[in-house]
Amino acid sequence: MDPEYYQSHNMCWGTLGTVRPFPNFYPEQDVVKIQAALERKDAVTLVRILTNRTNAQRQVIANTFEELTQKDLATGVKKTLSGDVETLLLELLMPPLQYEAYRLQQAMVGLGTDENTLLEILCTQSGEKLREISTTYRQLFKKDLENELKGETSGDFTKLLLALLNKEAVVSGVQRDIESLSASLNGKKAETGPWINILTSRDSHHLNEVLQGLELQRGHVVDQVLEKRFTGDFQMGLKVLVQCIQNPDLYLARRLVNTKTPIVQGIMVSHSEEDLLCIRAAYLKLTGTSLYTALQKQYKGYHLQALLAICRSED
Structure with a gap:
């Protein structure tokens, strides 16, 4: 050290x-x-x-x-x-806002779209921070981030991403939200609107109470409900959002297990001054191995030394 x-x-x-x-x-x-x-x-x-x-x-x-x-x-x-x-x-x-805008642009540039990175950034950043990132995105790339997301995605998944991008806290009752989500699941086809509206416009403490209440009412964990009633990118998006609501550090630790260089660097650079210690702790609990040790098994040379310096120490 x-x-x-x-x-x-x-x-x-x-x-x-x-x-x-x-x-x-x-x-x-x-x-x-x-x-x-x-x-x-x-x-x-x-x-x-x-x-x-x-x-x-x-x-x-x-x-x-x-x-x-x-x-x-x-x-x-x-x-x-x-x-x-x-x-x-x-x-x-790169300044932090510029870096997040760059990551979003990289997730959409070229063939294919990296939906997971879009979700990572949109689900883990505050509404205020995302508005600043949107402004920076326009300055850097001369394009509107909302329009870019519309062009790269479709359907209810697009609606979810745009709601995340423009999220603002709305005060509501816990029981009212539980009933709205539960009712949305009762039809032959589950309604997506309540899930988008509620999960993108409440604070995490409120949403954790809502999700716990929904699980008690439905008799299944939320992840099972989502698996059963939704499909495709929208299902994936809701599952990531729920993970970020319940335990964002664990969600990011799971992302790090992927070990793809852009994912690892993205998370470590983005979170190095905010909460990387929490993510390290979640990674150790998840894998039984410290992030510091895991990096040494995957990378080498000057690149490894830089990653270890950001990670800082063993857990």
Whole structure:
């Protein structure tokens, strides 16, 4: 464990992130070291500095680098590195809103759509954050995110995604919501509207009470109800949403078990300053193996060192 990390840990005691503000932060000194590392193609130094600063500190470094060298730091990283470690460091250099917009765009670009990544972001981010991401998406890609989602998906699944994108909290009674969801299941074909409206417009505490009440009333866990009464992408979307309502850390830990590089990097970069410690704990409980150990079995080289630095330690 880097002793400097302990210092930053003490500065931010109580945070659930693994990447914390670097103490005694001197961006000019970092820039001098980074410039030399770029000239020497020294990946070790680049990884050490960029994974041990918060995103806000990285933005200061990038701005200072441009002021002092008249060059763009991201461009320098592209020229110096390659492969997965290059991609990871470039992602770390993106401001958070830009990074989430980029992930959404990547999930829809080219042939096929990565519905799971769309759901991950839309289900785990707050309504306020998603509105900011939508604005950033338009600025970056000159396209409307809502229209992009409409073009990439269809039917009730589209309605669910748009409701998630535009979610706002609505106050309602628990029993009233239980009855609405239960009634929606009574017909020959289950109604999708109540599920979309209720699950995207209530706070998680309220929804957990609703889902527990629904399970008692129907005599089945919600996942079984969804399996029986809905199909296709809409069923998948509801199941992911329910998982995020019940235990978002466990949902993200399950995503990490996938071990596909874009998924692992996406979650680790997105959650490194917010709740990666919780996701690590859920991963250990789910798999019996720490995320730190699992990464070492899957990755190697400078890319592994960067991922381990973000993960920070064994559990």
